[in-house]
Amino acid sequence: xxxxxxxxxxxxxxxxxxxxxxxxxxxxxxxxxxxxxxxxxxxxxxxxxxxxxxxxxxxxxxxxxxxxxxxxxxxxxxxxxxxxxxxxxxxxxxxxxxxxxxxxxxxxxxxxxxxxxxxxxxxxxxxxxxxxxxxxxxxxxxxxxxxxxxxxxxxxxxxxxxxxxxxxxxxxxxxxx
Amino acid sequence: xxxxxxxxxxxxxxxxxxxxxxxxxxxxxxxxxxxxxxxxxxxxxxxxxxxxxxxxxxxxxxxxxxxxxxxxxxxxxxxxxxxxxxxxxxxxxxxxxxxxxxxxxxxxxxxxxxxxxxxxxxxxxxxxxxxxxxxxxxxxxxxxxxxxxxxxxxxxxxxxxxxxxxxxxxxxxxxxxxxxxxxxxxxxxxxxxxxxxxxxxxxxxxxxxxxxxxxxxxxxxxxxxxxxxxxxxxxxxxxxxxxxxxxxxxxxxxxxxxxxxxxxxxxxxxxxxxxxxxxxxxxxxxxxxxxxxxxxxxxxxxxxxxxxxxxxxxxxxxxxxxxxxxxxxxxxxxxxxxxxxxxxxxxxxxxxxxxxxxxxxxxxxxxxxxxxxxxxxxxxxxxxxxxxxxxxxxxxxxxxxxxxxxxxxxxxxxxxxxxxxxxxxxxxxxxxxxxxxxxxxxxxxxxxxxxxxxxxxxxxxxxxxxxxxxxxxxxxxxxxxxxxxxxxxxxxxxxxxxxxxxxxxxxxxxxxxxxxxxxxxxxxxxxxxxxxxxxxxxxxxxxxxxxxxxxxxxxxxxxxxxxxxxxxxxxxxxxxxxxxxxxxxxxxxxxxxxxxxxxxxxxxxxxxxxxxxxxxxxxxxxxxxxxxxxxxxxxxxxxxxxxxxxxxxxxxxxxxxxxxxxxxxxxxxxxxxxxxxxxxxxxxxxxxxxxxxxxxxxxxxxxxxxxxxxxxxxxxxxxxxxxxxxxxxxxxxxxxxxxxxxxxxxxxxxxxxxxxxxxxxxxxxxxxxxxxxxxxxxxxxxxxxxxxx
Ligand code: FES
Ligand code: FES
Numbered sequence: 013x014x015x016x017x018x019x020x021x022x023x024x025x026x027x028x029x030x031x032x033x034x035x036x037x038x039x040x041x042x043x044x045x046x047x048x049x050x051x052x053x054x055x056x057x058x059x060x061x062x063x064x065x066x067x068x069x070x071x072x073x074x075x076x077x078x079x080x081x082x083x084x085x086x087x088x089x090x091x092x093x094x095x096x097x098x099x100x101x102x103x104x105x106x107x108x109x110x111x112x113x114x115x116x117x118x119x120x121x122x123x124x125x126x127x128x129x130x131x132x133x134x135x136x137x138x139x140x141x142x143x144x145x146x147x148x149x150x151x152x153x154x155x156x157x158x159x160x161x162x163x164x165x166x167x168x169x170x171x172x173x174x175x176x177x178x179x180x181x182x183x184x185x186x187x188x189x
Numbered sequence: 190x191x192x193x194x195x196x197x198x199x200x201x202x203x204x205x206x207x208x209x210x211x212x213x214x215x216x217x218x219x220x221x222x223x224x225x226x227x228x229x230x231x232x233x234x235x236x237x238x239x240x241x242x243x244x245x246x247x248x249x250x251x252x253x254x255x256x257x258x259x260x261x262x263x264x265x266x267x268x269x270x271x272x273x274x275x276x277x278x279x280x281x282x283x284x285x286x287x288x289x290x291x292x293x294x295x296x297x298x299x300x301x302x303x304x305x306x307x308x309x310x311x312x313x314x315x316x317x318x319x320x321x322x323x324x325x326x327x328x329x330x331x332x333x334x335x336x337x338x339x340x341x342x343x344x345x346x347x348x349x350x351x352x353x354x355x356x357x358x359x360x361x362x363x364x365x366x367x368x369x370x371x372x373x374x375x376x377x378x379x380x381x382x383x384x385x386x387x388x389x390x391x392x393x394x395x396x397x398x399x400x401x402x403x404x405x406x407x408x409x410x411x412x413x414x415x416x417x418x419x420x421x422x423x424x425x426x427x428x429x430x431x432x433x434x435x436x437x438x439x440x441x442x443x444x445x446x447x448x449x450x451x452x453x454x455x456x457x458x459x460x461x462x463x464x465x466x467x468x469x470x471x472x473x474x475x476x477x478x479x480x481x482x483x484x485x486x487x488x489x490x491x492x493x494x495x496x497x498x499x500x501x502x503x504x505x506x507x508x509x510x511x512x513x514x515x516x517x518x519x520x521x522x523x524x525x526x527x528x529x530x531x532x533x534x535x536x537x538x539x540x541x542x543x544x545x546x547x548x549x550x551x552x553x554x555x556x557x558x559x560x561x562x563x564x565x566x567x568x569x570x571x572x573x574x575x576x577x578x579x580x581x582x583x584x585x586x587x588x589x590x591x592x593x594x595x596x597x598x599x600x601x602x603x604x605x606x607x608x609x610x611x612x613x614x615x616x617x618x619x620x621x622x623x624x625x626x627x628x629x630x631x632x633x634x635x636x637x638x639x640x641x642x643x644x645x646x647x648x649x650x651x652x653x654x655x656x657x658x659x660x661x662x663x664x665x666x667x668x669x670x671x672x673x674x675x676x677x678x679x680x681x682x683x684x685x686x687x688x689x690x691x692x693x694x695x696x697x698x699x700x701x702x703x704x705x706x707x708x709x710x711x712x713x714x715x716x717x718x719x720x721x722x723x724x725x726x727x728x729x730x731x732x733x734x735x736x737x738x739x740x741x742x743x744x745x746x747x748x749x750x751x752x753x754x755x756x757x758x759x760x761x762x763x764x765x766x767x768x769x770x771x772x773x774x775x776x777x778x779x780x781x782x783x784x785x786x787x788x789x790x791x792x793x794x795x796x797x798x799x800x801x802x803x804x805x806x807x808x809x810x811x812x813x814x815x816x817x818x819x820x821x822x823x824x825x826x827x828x829x830x831x832x833x834x835x836x837x838x839x840x841x842x843x844x845x846x847x848x849x850x851x852x853x854x855x856x857x858x859x860x861x862x863x864x865x866x867x868x869x870x871x872x873x874x875x876x877x878x879x880x881x882x883x884x885x886x887x888x889x890x891x892x893x894x895x896x897x898x899x900x901x902x903x904x905x906x907x908x909x910x911x912x913x914x915x916x917x918x919x920x921x922x923x924x925x926x927x928x929x930x931x932x933x934x935x936x937x938x939x940x941x942x943x944x945x946x947x948x949x950x951x952x953x954x955x956x957x958x959x960x961x962x963x964x965x966x967x968x969x970x971x972x973x974x975x976x977x978x
Binding site for chain 2: 047048054058087089091092105106110113124160161163164169171
């Protein structure tokens with residue numbers, strides 16, 4: 013069965029018809045030609061396909077496109093404007109937070125969404141106390157909150173450093189997206 | 190003598206960008222998601238066909254018939270590819286032992302045909318409509334089964350020196366043991382992918398996620414039955430390779446090429462994760478039995494081992510993997526009397542292949558296992574017994590090569606012991622273990638000595654093509670591929686250094702076989718050494734031609750011309766001209782502005798018959814200290830702290846090298862502690878099935894398993910070994926630093942038992958495996974206490 017849906021992707025409104033079984037990831041990549049989210053596993057196990065939907069991070073390979081009709085999406089390609097990188101992207105660049113780069117768009121979207129979750133007071137499995145977590149997040153918190161994003165190249169140390177840079181050098185990362 | 194091309198390989202000109210901290214070449218594209226991988230390309234083409242394999246899920250069977258009639262008429266199906274469609278040779282294996290479309294299934298999930306259709310779903314549905322009937326044949330799944338059945342493949346190798354039997358007979362202490370070292374799934378985050386098109390002249394263009402474009406080109410040409418000059422392979426970059434795309438990319442490139450030739454349409458072959466896990470080769474497991482004799486001081490005086498690699502169903506690269514294992518059983522230790530036999534089991538599994546370290550990690554583990562056990566048995570500290578066995582300057586390896594820079598190991602060892610506070614922490618660990626009955630800590634230090642060069646001397650050659658345009662911009666082509674190791678940035682740094690230009694002048698072209706032919710795979714950590722040598726050579730050939738032009742402009746001798754930071758000057762004059770002016774003048778004087786470069790590693794040779802030779806150009810070294818804490822009730826453990834010191838010579842690109850060391854360690858620790866490949870070894874209907882065929886059952890290292898404290902340092906000490914700008918290879922060697930974690934786990938496990946108790950630790954040492962090891966070492970009284978607690 014097909015359905016017509018509208019997605020607001022990286023600032024552009026896109027209306028198109030999809031098979032209702034199409035995942036959000038396939039809709040982005042195959043239908044809209046946005047290949048910044050990557051398909052690492054297609055099973056919700058690696059995080060390479062992470063995008064922001066209404067500012068929240070999701071594995072787009074586990075979401076159906078029709079379920080997000082009308083939604084506003086941000087991919088790694090939409091975080092930067094023409095001339096300037098998003099502070100999180102800048103931090104990944106500064107800290108060499110990648111090797112092959114395949115997990116990187118997902119890591120960056122995930123990190124942006126993750127800081128917003130923390131900012132909104134969502135605790136993680138390693139948070140102590142039951143109120144909003146302390147800011148900035150310590151390394152243990154970052155690791156725990158990012159544990160759904162695999163990096164087979166093992167760039168984890170530098171990714172943690174990048175997230176640290178982003179949350180410290182640019183506190184606005186925590187508010188906006 | 191030519192003014193530029195006679196410069197020594199290791200000499201770094203002043204003011205160069207060699208050794209400057211740089212990000213990866215495509216950093217901006219990676220963080221914005223603009224960097225394209227092979228599977229991102231098909232979206233840019235119309236009328237693309239998508240491919241789906243027809244997998245047969247049985248471990249071993251003869252195909253009696255394949256009926257694709259129904260599939261051919263299904264919606265969207267353009268073609269079903271079978272053996273009958275192959276115009277050339279139906280094989281992609283190293284020894285002609287891997288049919289692209291086989292008539293015998295040799296492992297559970299092997300593809301016997303492929304469907305091409307307008308959409309992936311149509312191809313999948315059609316593949317399910319293909320009827321394959323077969324007769325099941327007896328299968329061999331485990332290495333032990335293969336050994337029992339005598340089912341081996343490829344050459345049998347013997348590494349020998351002295352008289353190991355005689356030395357063993359008279360040794361004061363004798364130990365023996367055996368270990369099964371399990372394999373590892375590459376799980377490159379980008380699965381195998383190839384995209385092929387055919388142009389109006391019949392030229393086949395394959396974009397492939399391959400570490401070995403020339404090899405991929407040869408295989409595709411062979412399958413198509415056309416000369417290599419009709420096939421071009423390009424690799425933009427890979428989303429990880431780790432050895433898994435050294436030969437394993439080839440069949441998918443061949444399928445894409447065949448499909449494109451037969452249909453005239455672009456064909457995209459991209460394995461989904463399950464297909465990739467069930468169809469592609471992995472790091473093969475190793476089974477080893479060993480005997481060792483030690484003297485009272487703990488020196489290994491006799492070393493005997495039989496090492497059996499699980500090759501899977503075909504030979505692939507296993508002979509070279511075994512060769513590297515045998516050439517690394519010594520690791521950093523002098524073994525006077527050695528007899529090691531290496532052989533390759535043939536099993537009904539995916540054909541195992543290259544994986545970072547290429548057999549060396551398994552070879553080293555056997556010896557580290559031996560020393561770990563010997564330390565407890567002889568009552569010598571694990572640090573002390575290792576140090577006592579180090580190579581002394583002038584000593585040779587069992588394969589007869591003098592160990593260059595042998596003293597560097599001791600120096601690095603002492604430095605890391607110092608910076609990691611090894612001695613005081615050893616006391617702290619002992620105090621902790623004294624105070625805690627159900628939780629124990631372990632501390633270990635291990636060395637790595639890794640030989641750099643392909644074990645097969647012929648592969649140690651590389652080419653480059655450097656083009657200078659009239660505006661002074663430079664385009665560099667080289668034969669190496671980029672998979673995240675930062676090779677392209679390093680090559681840009683080499684070109685900028687050789688030419689004396691700022692990096693902004695240099696652009697790197699994607700790796701293509703029509704720019705640089707006959708290249709070796711980017712593997713064995715040789716990418717920078719080989720391609721860097723070739724790039725430098727090409728740049729200097731051009732500079733030799735430019736020198737007289739500059740000399741004319743400046744009124745000096747050619748030999749006095751110097752180029753630094755875009756400025757062309759000369760000794761003995763203040764006068765300068767810009768690089769752009771020099772290039773334009775050269776053009777006007779009809780001087781060629783492009784050149785091919787070539788490099789071959791000098792001084793290496795190896796005789797596989799005698800297992801003797803100068804196998805490696807130099808050795809790369811590292812030292813690791815790891816501390817773990819093990820829970821006595823569950824075997825669960827945490828890595829409390831890791832300190833690494835690694836020798837990269839004078840680093841070409843320190844940021845990239847640090848990332849390589851950290852990443853290699855994480856990947857190695859994953860292999861040794863978490864990643865647990867399981868096959869169905871029962872006689873049931875699923876026999877031979879890979880049971881861990883997703884990240885849900887195959888545990889990959891995540892953020893969570895990072896050591897709590899992780900200190901990584903480069904041992905900065907320019908090498909004099911004649912490598913490119915004095916740098917050393919970094920891709921593989923640090924993977925083996927992770928052995929320290931394994932030895933720390935052994936130490937912690939031992940602390941649960943009586944002093945002097947040997948601990949046999951399986952690999953991977955998962956929490957469960959550690960639990961069973963604890964079960965073995967615990968005193969009967971304590972086991973009762975745990976049960977009662
Ligand atoms: S591709 Fe979506 S989580 Fe792996
Ligand atoms: S950078 Fe390669 S998977 Fe993360």
